[in-house]
Amino acid sequence: MGGECTFQSSQPVNRYLQCHELVLYKYRNHAKNLLVIVIIDFRIRLPRLYSTLSALTSLDYVTTTGPSQPYGQQHLNEPLLDHREGQLFLTEAFKVILEEVLCKGTDVNEKVCEWREPEELATLLDLELREYGEQQYQLLQRVRDVAKYSVKTNHPRFFNQLFAGVDYHALTGRFLTEALNTSQYTYEVAPVFVLMEDEVLSKLRSLVGWAQGDGIFCPGGTMSNMYAMNLARYRAFPEVKLKGQWALPRLAVFTSQESHYSVMKAAAFQGIGTENVFKVNVDDRGCMMTDDLSEKIELAKSQGAVPFLVHATSGTTVQGAFDPLEPIADICDRQGLWMHVDSSVLAQHMTLTPECNYVNMFVIRADSVTWNPHKMMLTGLQCSAILLKDTTDLLKRCHSADATYLFQQDKFYDMSLDTGDKSIQCGRKVDCLKLWLMWKAVGSQGLEERVDRAFAHTRYLVEKMMKREGFQLIGKPEFVNVCFWFIPPSLRGKENSPDYQDRLSKVAPVIKERMIKQGTMMVGYQPLGGRVNFFRMIVISPQLSYQDMTFFLDEIERLGNNL
Numbered sequence: 001m002g003g004e005c006t007f008q009s010s011q012p013v014n015r016y017l018q019c020h021e022l023v024l025y026k027y028r029n030h031a032k033n034l035l036v037i038v039i040i041d042f043r044i045r046l047p048r049l050y051s052t053l054s055a056l057t058s059l060d061y062v063t064t065t066g067p068s069q070p071y072g073q074q075h076l077n078e079p080l081l082d083h084r085e086g087q088l089f090l091t092e093a094f095k096v097i098l099e100e101v102l103c104k105g106t107d108v109n110e111k112v113c114e115w116r117e118p119e120e121l122a123t124l125l126d127l128e129l130r131e132y133g134e135q136q137y138q139l140l141q142r143v144r145d146v147a148k149y150s151v152k153t154n155h156p157r158f159f160n161q162l163f164a165g166v167d168y169h170a171l172t173g174r175f176l177t178e179a180l181n182t183s184q185y186t187y188e189v190a191p192v193f194v195l196m197e198d199e200v201l202s203k204l205r206s207l208v209g210w211a212q213g214d215g216i217f218c219p220g221g222t223m224s225n226m227y228a229m230n231l232a233r234y235r236a237f238p239e240v241k242l243k244g245q246w247a248l249p250r251l252a253v254f255t256s257q258e259s260h261y262s263v264m265k266a267a268a269f270q271g272i273g274t275e276n277v278f279k280v281n282v283d284d285r286g287c288m289m290t291d292d293l294s295e296k297i298e299l300a301k302s303q304g305a306v307p308f309l310v311h312a313t314s315g316t317t318v319q320g321a322f323d324p325l326e327p328i329a330d331i332c333d334r335q336g337l338w339m340h341v342d343s344s345v346l347a348q349h350m351t352l353t354p355e356c357n358y359v360n361m362f363v364i365r366a367d368s369v370t371w372n373p374h375k376m377m378l379t380g381l382q383c384s385a386i387l388l389k390d391t392t393d394l395l396k397r398c399h400s401a402d403a404t405y406l407f408q409q410d411k412f413y414d415m416s417l418d419t420g421d422k423s424i425q426c427g428r429k430v431d432c433l434k435l436w437l438m439w440k441a442v443g444s445q446g447l448e449e450r451v452d453r454a455f456a457h458t459r460y461l462v463e464k465m466m467k468r469e470g471f472q473l474i475g476k477p478e479f480v481n482v483c484f485w486f487i488p489p490s491l492r493g494k495e496n497s498p499d500y501q502d503r504l505s506k507v508a509p510v511i512k513e514r515m516i517k518q519g520t521m522m523v524g525y526q527p528l529g530g531r532v533n534f535f536r537m538i539v540i541s542p543q544l545s546y547q548d549m550t551f552f553l554d555e556i557e558r559l560g561n562n563l
Helices: 046-057 069-076 083-106 118-125 136-149 168-180 191-208 221-236 262-269 290-302 325-335 346-350 354-365 394-399 432-466 500-505 507-518 546-560
Strands: 022-029 034-041 214-218 251-256 277-280 306-313 338-343 368-371 384-388 471-473 481-486 522-528 531-538
Touching (some): 168 432, 191 214, 191 384, 191 432, 214 221, 221 251, 221 306, 221 384, 221 394, 251 262, 251 290, 262 277, 290 306, 290 325, 325 338, 325 354, 338 354, 432 471, 432 481, 432 546, 481 507, 500 507, 500 531, 507 522, 507 531, 507 546
Parallel strands (some): 251 277, 306 338, 338 368
Antiparallel strands (some): 022 034, 214 384, 368 384, 481 531, 522 531
């Protein structure tokens, strides 16, 4: 080795200068008998410091036990993170976010996305994680690159998912949630949010029609649906919590052919088994057929299974179809089954539009409801709640584990405020603030106006689409999902050709590829049942205008007319 570098005596030798960030030391290189002066920056980590010392002294080896005790104490007595530097970086990063994501990202004249192939994108982003950190200017460039190459879901012409657009009050709530960084399990660490979640859940339940009940915010609609299945099983067989699935009979779940795939995931995850999910036939609109539901229940019984849950849907993922809740509720009452309504897009409770009146009338008969405000209500991802009619503390009885380090029974405040044992999680992100702050800002009336506006734009789009050659609707929309085929000129009038369906199935994928690579807009497509690929246009963002609807139709024609 080239030598060993240590600090002399119990104090740093000849300390010339000290401040909160820098310390000047003079120390001796014993091997070379040299006196070296080093300014040590306490804002960097020790491994980087030793590397710097090695470079300055031309040594192959610097002992990691080199600093004397007082030096080590001095280092540990100083903050490892520089708040001033961090806050400066945050300020500059917010400028980038504001410009790239919230200004350009909502500008109709900017691209929805900057498409790059995976290999090129990985190179542009420089994704490798290295031993030492980067400078602030480099990190700000990382922020710019992430913003530039990410899909702009706030863009007026992002029609790809059941979420779109931005509400700035909700976004403020999201920023504040991240900055406060607490977990919503006890009143002692989240007093504001325990009270706030209770108020928001109470308001949501009142819109369903329940004066009382329970509920909890979950990390997405899939988890909310999983909660419903677990609660339904526990109510039917409470011994499952102690003895497990092996002590139970074969169970049976019933849901429509077009319900969300989370039903299958929940059955697999909870040990019920996907083969025990009975798929109920749907009509042309995608609504559950209750005659077939009754038949499937009897079929399950004949096979020795015990029915315990009917999973209905209000606003299916693709067609936006609404299962007939009243007859489903009648069947559940007769059979003693738990009725869950997956209303992930059920912002229609905020409106009095004719399309939604019957849903508002009958969802009250459900035992539980999934509601995703991060979709039509624009709270931003993620914001989902499982709402319960139950008033017997079923949620807590089903999921509690009585962790004594969190839920001590001799606390100085009301223990009912510690809601964490209702959840299957321990740490739980605060998801109520963004919804609460947005609701405070625009009120129920403002939320209703957004929903009404989405329905108005949907009706306008359908009216225009029906007047254009080449656009063929799958059916009249029940919600804001507009499903259609685009028939290019080369296929018009050839519906009876043997290869027509095969050729038609290739149209949507090609148009989708073109729009993404050009960045003009984004809209989804899929096959469904016996139907080949068709587009699913989601009309949901309050930023939309009639001009955007017209642009959408024009752009589909431009991208697909030569196919």
